[in-house]
Amino acid sequence: MVQYLVRRILLSIPTALLVATIVFSLVHLVPGNPAVVILGVQASPQDVRTLDQQLHLNLPLWRQYIDWLGQLMQGNLGSSMIFKEPVTALLVQSLPRTVELSLVALVLAGAIGIPIGVLAGYRPHSIWDRLSLGLSTMGVVLPGFVIALLFIYLFTYKLHWLAIAGIAHTGTAVWVNPLAYSVPGLTLAIGLAGPLMRVLRGEVMAVASSDYTRTMRMMGISERRVLWKWVFKNALIPAITFLGTQLGLLMGGVVIIENIFSIPGMGNLIVTGIFNKDYPVVQGAVLAMAFMVIVVNLLVDAMYAVIDPRISYR
Amino acid sequence: MATARLPQSDETHNAGYGPQRAVRQFFHRPMNVVGVVLTVGILTLGLGARWIAPYQPDAANFSLSLALPSIHHWLGTDALGRDVLSRIIYGTNSSLLASFGAVLLAFVGGSVIGLVAGYWHNSLIDEILMRIMDAILVLPPLVLAVALTFVLGPGLANAVVAIAVIFSPQFARVVRSKVLTVRTLPFVEAARAAGSGHGRILFRHVLPSVVQPAIALATLNIGSAIIVQASLAYLGLGLQPPNPSWGFMVSSNINYLSQAPWLIFGPSIAIALSVFGITLVGQGLQGQ
Numbered sequence: 001m002v003q004y005l006v007r008r009i010l011l012s013i014p015t016a017l018l019v020a021t022i023v024f025s026l027v028h029l030v031p032g033n034p035a036v037v038i039l040g041v042q043a044s045p046q047d048v049r050t051l052d053q054q055l056h057l058n059l060p061l062w063r064q065y066i067d068w069l070g071q072l073m074q075g076n077l078g079s080s081m082i083f084k085e086p087v088t089a090l091l092v093q094s095l096p097r098t099v100e101l102s103l104v105a106l107v108l109a110g111a112i113g114i115p116i117g118v119l120a121g122y123r124p125h126s127i128w129d130r131l132s133l134g135l136s137t138m139g140v141v142l143p144g145f146v147i148a149l150l151f152i153y154l155f156t157y158k159l160h161w162l163a164i165a166g167i168a169h170t171g172t173a174v175w176v177n178p179l180a181y182s183v184p185g186l187t188l189a190i191g192l193a194g195p196l197m198r199v200l201r202g203e204v205m206a207v208a209s210s211d212y213t214r215t216m217r218m219m220g221i222s223e224r225r226v227l228w229k230w231v232f233k234n235a236l237i238p239a240i241t242f243l244g245t246q247l248g249l250l251m252g253g254v255v256i257i258e259n260i261f262s263i264p265g266m267g268n269l270i271v272t273g274i275f276n277k278d279y280p281v282v283q284g285a286v287l288a289m290a291f292m293v294i295v296v297n298l299l300v301d302a303m304y305a306v307i308d309p310r311i312s313y314r
Numbered sequence: 315m316a317t318a319r320l321p322q323s324d325e326t327h328n329a330g331y332g333p334q335r336a337v338r339q340f341f342h343r344p345m346n347v348v349g350v351v352l353t354v355g356i357l358t359l360g361l362g363a364r365w366i367a368p369y370q371p372d373a374a375n376f377s378l379s380l381a382l383p384s385i386h387h388w389l390g391t392d393a394l395g396r397d398v399l400s401r402i403i404y405g406t407n408s409s410l411l412a413s414f415g416a417v418l419l420a421f422v423g424g425s426v427i428g429l430v431a432g433y434w435h436n437s438l439i440d441e442i443l444m445r446i447m448d449a450i451l452v453l454p455p456l457v458l459a460v461a462l463t464f465v466l467g468p469g470l471a472n473a474v475v476a477i478a479v480i481f482s483p484q485f486a487r488v489v490r491s492k493v494l495t496v497r498t499l500p501f502v503e504a505a506r507a508a509g510s511g512h513g514r515i516l517f518r519h520v521l522p523s524v525v526q527p528a529i530a531l532a533t534l535n536i537g538s539a540i541i542v543q544a545s546l547a548y549l550g551l552g553l554q555p556p557n558p559s560w561g562f563m564v565s566s567n568i569n570y571l572s573q574a575p576w577l578i579f580g581p582s583i584a585i586a587l588s589v590f591g592i593t594l595v596g597q598g599l600q601g602q
Contacts, residue, residue, distance in 0.1 A: 018449040026465055136321040141589040143541045145548050146582040157572045198321045252456025256545055271549060274464045286461045290453045
């Protein structure tokens with residue numbers, strides 16, 4: 001198994017390198033000079049040339065690429081053109097907010113999706129099954145920003161459960177002001193819980209009709225114990241793996257949700273970077289998000305190898 | 315990128331053959347009918363916006379700012395007194411154009427990549443193309459679309475290209491895996507023995523037998539493409555104002571959420587209904 005894990009880690013290095021190359025070419029292979037885009041069409045040739053030098057755009061492409069990659073290896077992603085700070089520093093500030101938001105979303109998705117999904121699978125066509133169908137349809141047809149605004153409207157203006165000031169984000173950590181993460185977390189959780197429920201439902205249906213569950217029942221073990229002790233536990237592994245694979249989707253949601261709730265995380269960094277035409281920041285933040293996905297995929301695979309001893313890994 | 319797949323209850327339907335029977339079976343399931351009605355309705359609104367919409371989408375009327383829904387303005391007016399319903403109807407155009415266009419582009423681009431990679435299986439070109447596709451799949455789809463639209467410049471055409479890029483790896487993979495099973499079949503060997511060139515073999519003989527799963531994937535992807543397009547528009551990276559797009563209508567009116575919720579929920583419902591309808595049709599077609 002250790003061999004499998006080492007191999008898996010080594011295999012993700014070329015992927016990471018290729019992703020870095022794609023992010024680099026995003027900015028450099030696109031028609032038009034970034035310096036002109038940043039300064040506007042009316043900019044004087046002098047200003048463009050100065051900025052070209054500042055961004056090293058005057059060097060040949062292969063040189064830029066090698067230099068950029070070399071800097072990347074040393075953890076240097078250049079510096080923001082607006083904030084005049086190293087991109088890495090900005091990323092270090094915003095990363096915790098995004099991680100916290102994602103964790104809140106994952107926990108809420110589990111809290112909503114796991115019980116409903118298990119019950120839906122255990123009792124197909126019951127009220128729980130219908131609920132899971134409804135919630136997951138909602139997650140598919142509504143974009144994240146609509147769900148977010150629906151929740152804000154409902155919780156603050158209609159039900160008066162929350163004050164807008166209470167959920168306003170002031171850049172604090174989740175344990176300082178958990179309320180600020182509640183609605184954004186719930187919004188992201190809806191999108192995740194839907195497919196999670198459907199995966200769990202299928203798994204539970206398969207396990208519930210298996211031979212060993214029938215044996216349990218025959219041995220006189222209570223229905224409830226069979227459900228939560230065997231059926232549920234066996235359905236959990238694929239569900240967790242599934243959540244791991246949804247991280248890319250979650251990161252996309254994060255970009256929009258952080259923007260709506262002004263959470264100063266990586267998604268917000270990307271969006272503000274775009275409006276400021278701050279190339280190094282956008283490049284760095286996109287790369288950081290992609291690396292996060294690669295690392296989490298690796299962890300999910302590792303976890304899978306540890307939890308499930310049945311599968312042999314070549 | 316996950317395709318929009320509505321959860322389904324697990325009814326099975328009888329296998330059948332013959333086009334008439336297929337059509338009858340398709341319309342036998344009520345959800346398919348709902349999907350077709352919604353899709354046809356939305357296509358009609360989009361194509362006939364000029365004749366159906368009661369007002370011009372950018373006709374401002376400052377004396378009627380933020381009017382409540384009424385007989386004259388079914389969904390009220392926005393801060394500039396523009397008719398919300400008319401703006402939603404006109405917004406259908408950009409939304410459908412972008413999503414259908416992007417999926418078509420991803421379908422063509424991804425299929426060609428899949429064809430080439432599968433046909434020259436295990437060659438350098440296969441390796442390079444599929445590694446790039448894998449790397450695109452690792453990047454969070456919406457994040458990549460946002461970054462691409464940024465470097466290409468905001469606008470509808472560029473949003474279409476960006477969405478096509480994030481969807482194409484799926485097509486490439488599906489087509490490639492199908493090509494791998496087809497390329498060694500006797501009819502392909504026969505074409506090769508008859509002296510056909512690579513191009514002719516690929517497009518005349520291989521393509522027709524691998525295109526079906528890609529078409530199924532395309533119908534399922536249109537719904538997701540509408541969502542991505544709306545999200546890009548929400549961030550101001552889609553169709554540029556004053557042209558109406560659903561996503562931007564929502565984000566530009568976000569401050570009126572308590573005062574005039576119809577400004578937000580009108581276009582939101584339009585997005586939801588179109589994704590719902592088109593996805594139902596896609597699933598119905600796939601179930602055949």
